Amino acid sequence: MYTFSSRLKTFAFALIILGAIGIAIGFFTTPQTVDEYKAKYADTHATATNHAVSSEEHSTNTEVHSVANEHGSANEHGANNDHAKHDEHLLMQAQNRPWTALYIPAIFFLLVSLCALVFYAIQRASTAGWSPVLFRVMEGVTGYIVPGSIIVLILLIISSMHGNHLFAWMYTSIDPTAENYDYAMETKDWWLNIPFFLTRSVIYVLLWIGFRHFIIKTSRAEDKATDLKPYKKNFTLSVVFLIVFLVFELFLAFDWLMSIDHHWFSQLYPFYVFASMFVSAITVIAFVTIYLRAKGFLPKVTDSHIHDLGKYMFAFSIFWTYLWFAQFMLQWYANIPEETAYLVPRLLGEYQGLFIGMLIMNFVFPILILMNSDYKKVPWFIVMAGLVILAGHYIDIFVLVSPGTVGSNWHFGIPEIGALLFFLGLFIYAVFSALTKAPLHAEKNPFMKESEIFHY
Amino acid sequence: MSSKVIHALYDDDDVLLNAVKEVKAADHHIEEVFTPFPVHGLDTAMGLERTRMGVTAFLYGLTGLAFAAWFLNLIMIQDWPQNIGGKPSFSFAENMPAFVPILFEMTVFFAAHLMVITFYMRSKIWPFKKAENPDPRTTDDKFLMEIPVEGDSTALRALLEKTGAIEINIIEKSH
Numbered sequence: 001m002y003t004f005s006s007r008l009k010t011f012a013f014a015l016i017i018l019g020a021i022g023i024a025i026g027f028f029t030t031p032q033t034v035d036e037y038k039a040k041y042a043d044t045h046a047t048a049t050n051h052a053v054s055s056e057e058h059s060t061n062t063e064v065h066s067v068a069n070e071h072g073s074a075n076e077h078g079a080n081n082d083h084a085k086h087d088e089h090l091l092m093q094a095q096n097r098p099w100t101a102l103y104i105p106a107i108f109f110l111l112v113s114l115c116a117l118v119f120y121a122i123q124r125a126s127t128a129g130w131s132p133v134l135f136r137v138m139e140g141v142t143g144y145i146v147p148g149s150i151i152v153l154i155l156l157i158i159s160s161m162h163g164n165h166l167f168a169w170m171y172t173s174i175d176p177t178a179e180n181y182d183y184a185m186e187t188k189d190w191w192l193n194i195p196f197f198l199t200r201s202v203i204y205v206l207l208w209i210g211f212r213h214f215i216i217k218t219s220r221a222e223d224k225a226t227d228l229k230p231y232k233k234n235f236t237l238s239v240v241f242l243i244v245f246l247v248f249e250l251f252l253a254f255d256w257l258m259s260i261d262h263h264w265f266s267q268l269y270p271f272y273v274f275a276s277m278f279v280s281a282i283t284v285i286a287f288v289t290i291y292l293r294a295k296g297f298l299p300k301v302t303d304s305h306i307h308d309l310g311k312y313m314f315a316f317s318i319f320w321t322y323l324w325f326a327q328f329m330l331q332w333y334a335n336i337p338e339e340t341a342y343l344v345p346r347l348l349g350e351y352q353g354l355f356i357g358m359l360i361m362n363f364v365f366p367i368l369i370l371m372n373s374d375y376k377k378v379p380w381f382i383v384m385a386g387l388v389i390l391a392g393h394y395i396d397i398f399v400l401v402s403p404g405t406v407g408s409n410w411h412f413g414i415p416e417i418g419a420l421l422f423f424l425g426l427f428i429y430a431v432f433s434a435l436t437k438a439p440l441h442a443e444k445n446p447f448m449k450e451s452e453i454f455h456y
Numbered sequence: 457m458s459s460k461v462i463h464a465l466y467d468d469d470d471v472l473l474n475a476v477k478e479v480k481a482a483d484h485h486i487e488e489v490f491t492p493f494p495v496h497g498l499d500t501a502m503g504l505e506r507t508r509m510g511v512t513a514f515l516y517g518l519t520g521l522a523f524a525a526w527f528l529n530l531i532m533i534q535d536w537p538q539n540i541g542g543k544p545s546f547s548f549a550e551n552m553p554a555f556v557p558i559l560f561e562m563t564v565f566f567a568a569h570l571m572v573i574t575f576y577m578r579s580k581i582w583p584f585k586k587a588e589n590p591d592p593r594t595t596d597d598k599f600l601m602e603i604p605v606e607g608d609s610t611a612l613r614a615l616l617e618k619t620g621a622i623e624i625n626i627i628e629k630s631h
Binding site for chain 2: 325328329332333334335455
């Protein structure tokens with residue numbers, strides 16, 4: 001049995017407290033009025049030239065500019081260069097900042113935890129022989145699903161009650177005479193409306209929590225069982241979960257992430273998000289495994305298991321790049337304004353450094369570091385590569401969310417770091433608490449022997 | 457000149473792998489092992505030098521990438537630039553995203569084909585070559601270990617029997 005060491009617990013609590021302070025600073029320093037906004041950002045972003053450039057952008061891109069999270073409608077800015085309205089818009093983006101800072105790590109850690117469950121279910125469904133020694137670690141990493149999804153749900157409810165402007169479509173109208181009329185919503189309103197949105201979100205959360213509960217309950221039942229009944233039941237559960245996950249993750253990504261830029265669309269998007277979070281989840285599983293093994297809790301885990309996790313990190317880094325490029329190239333080639341408006345802030349605008357940087361971190365770096373078979377057997381190498389991969393995919397989610405919520409004035413300051421630390425602390429606490437619930441060695445698994453002698 | 461070799465036949469890859477380990481532990485030199493399919497971990501158990509095919513694959517891949525880049529630049533940019541979908545046709549760098557699938561495919565194509573050819577050359581096999589296989593059963597479901605014999609072979613024989621060999625023959629091999 002694993003016991004949550006008090007040092008790690010203290011560390012997790014310290015992260016949570018530090019993070020909470022950072023989040024609070026973010027909320028307290030948010031400008032309330034346009035004047036406050038100008039005073040705060042005068043030195044950095046709201047300079048005369050920058051301002052002129054961005055209003056020009058707004059008047060030329062009348063059709064698509066709400067991709068950058070316009071609170072109003074297209075014709076609000078199209079006809080005139082109303083500076084007061086523009087200032088108000090910038091203020092809203094600044095007010096979105098602490099919420100965005102919260103939303104990004106909340107989504108990131110939840111999806112990491114969820115994808116760890118997917119990885120686990122794949123091992124179960126494929127009756128994998130190499131991985132049973134890691135089953136309890138994977139189960140532990142899914143421990144964040146319950147608190148994580150509740151937090152995300154609360155954030156979404158706050159957004160739905162107009163507590164923030166993360167989702168621009170919540171402020172649009174399909175009435176052509178209304179000031180906030182949005183032509184795109186005429187065809188999307190049946191899906192993107194607040195009651196249905198919240199209903200769906202609750203369904204997702206219930207599905208993930210429910211499946212996790214039953215899969216883990218069956219896995220624990222294996223320890224006491226004298227026959228293979230729980231094992232077979234878990235196989236069925238995992239297969240059903242994988243199907244349900246693939247269907248509902250599509251809508252989850254559409255709703256929770258893609259609807260932030262509600263004028264833009266890409267069918268590939270959910271798979272892209274999945275690939276990003278899946279490789280992060282495998283990396284986190286590798287981290288927890290290496291940590292526990294270093295502490296002596298996983299005597300049966302050998303370098304061969306670490307090597308296999310490294311292979312998955314390598315493979316899914318490339319898979320992510322493949323999807324990234326598949327999405328990018330079609331939109332780049334077709335060059336349709338509605339689609340390219342999404343790429344303008346990311347590839348050409350303020351996010352260029354992050355967008356290109358994450359490509360290097362998520363593709364070039366893993367492919368060079370993790371290609372060699374011998375390197376993948378060295379735990380500290382996996383940790384080094386994993387840190388870069390995790391940072392890269394965190395930036396990925398940052399770039400998915402931020403351009404639609406805070407616009408071109410993005411920062412990575414105290415609120416963002418605070419929120420990241422807060423959720424990291426919570427994640428560590430939830431995961432390692434979950435690890436203490438059962439023996440780390442799932443002895444009764446029929447493939448345990450094969451896993452123990454597994455040798456690459 | 458002739459030499460004696462011992463041929464030990466096995467009918468299971470796990471038994472064979474353990475046998476190889478035991479024979480190596482007893483300080484015998486294993487000349488060759490014939491198997492109907494690749495046995496995982498056999499090369500390390502036999503103490504073979506690590507294959508350099510990975511290095512060649514990487515180099516061939518680079519060759520393919522370089523060739524594709526040169527060829528695309530020649531046909532699409534220098535020799536006959538065309539206006540396709542209004543994409544910049546006079547700059548390789550700006551048109552690069554459109555070339556990525558071809559760059560990738562050529563990398564794979566070169567690596568795969570040249571590796572197969574290298575493997576044939578390295579293994580000294582070519583079309584119509586007479587098989588070197590000592591026993592046709594190793595192309596079906598049996599595994600054969602070949603060990604050169606010097607002097608008395610009874611101890612070795614006993615060892616092989618203990619490891620689970622189903623058949624042991626001593627063969628005069630002429631060179």
